[in-house]
Amino acid sequence: MLESDRPKGRGTEARQRKARPITRIQREKQDLILEAALDVFSLHGFRGATIDQIAEAAGMSKPNLLYYFPRKEDIHKRLMAGMLDIWLAPLRHMDSDGDPIPEIRSYIRRKLKMSRDFPRQSRLFANEMLQGAPRIIDMLEGELKTLVDEKAKVIGGWMDEGKLNRADPYHLIFAIWATTQHYADFDVQVRAVLGNDRSGEGRFEDAACFLEQLFMHGLKPQRG
């Protein structure tokens, strides 16, 4: 059995870091590593990424990097944790007391902006999903499900009041996730299809415009 996430080499006990305050220079080095690791992990996934690559991207030697994060998994864990909060912020932000249409419109825009500004985080997340989310499945079934349940209830309430067309709130949320994250995760494909002439950053504004139209009115023209 090839267990990808098992620490290799001889008995590796995570190096005990003393609980002393972290210096500025230490944090800067850590941030440098995390920044480089985000590049590499988001592109190759956990197993595809190598410490060599991360160290080179961070401009330091491999043992030096391992001085700050004793194990490869530690870096990945930190990146995931740091990202999940940011990632769910837009959904948390959706206000049950607000007007349904503007709330959903603004949720879509916020989510699309995250794909534009944090594409690597999106791909890191997508990589984890494709692999069956081994490292965050608990969070999906716990924290995430709770949040979505809550927001689905809010949306369902809006529909009951006739402020939105009736539709499954869960699949609505999936659709918003899918359409917005697509521009980060499938960026190569989007660029290839749009061609060089349309591959400027304008594609995000076009996407925002299209998605607003889609989610608000759909494709079928109204008679009259």
Next chain:
Amino acid sequence: MLESDRPKGRGTEARQRKARPITRIQREKQDLILEAALDVFSLHGFRGATIDQIAEAAGMSKPNLLYYFPRKEDIHKRLMAGMLDIWLAPLRHMDSDGDPIPEIRSYIRRKLKMSRDFPRQSRLFANEMLQGAPRIIDMLEGELKTLVDEKAKVIGGWMDEGKLNRADPYHLIFAIWATTQHYADFDVQVRAVLGNDRSGEGRFEDAACFLEQLFMHGLKPQRG
């Protein structure tokens, strides 16, 4: 420089296979390998997958597998090639002479059905995208772009005739891809959020229903 796709070991020249007809037993073995490789590649990506894993899943020894596909890359290449045709079939199928609304509705259903029936192929493709599509970028900029350009023109024509609400055809196609493939690529997340009770195969029917509603009518209720 760590070049992941470079063949390793000593001077490896692809073993010259004689151009003699392939026997039935050979094809069966190859299919067995491809089937196993699809499992492993779709889950771990190209670099994350190992020949050991594939060989074990196929129930044969590693050298035996390498007898049929001399290099790891050969297996992956075959899987990609075999998949791309299937993958684009639903879009090719969209008929410019048909009625716009039924054509699009049926395209969505067909694409969603592919996510249900071929989730591993979808994830294989997604993995390749996340990595910047190094092995199929030419196909994206060539064959795929040509096909999408053509179909975008068809959809644009329908809009000119007033048979569809005006919207960017390219982003419409992206939205259909994203929403349908989401159910294969982010399957873990979908299941986690819907919970055990709603994680039967019924979720695909729910999704089909929702997506039809979304793409046809959007969320905003019509007055009157």
Next chain:
DNA sequence: GTCTATATATTGATAGAC
């Protein structure tokens, strides 16, 4: 065609000098 044994490179992680 299939197997055992093995060559060679890569990789995660450690040792120990400075």
Next chain:
DNA sequence: GTCTATCAATATATAGAC
């Protein structure tokens, strides 16, 4: 804290017996 050197495991691929 940082580096060079290196270990042990893993991985791709080949050699050669049967």
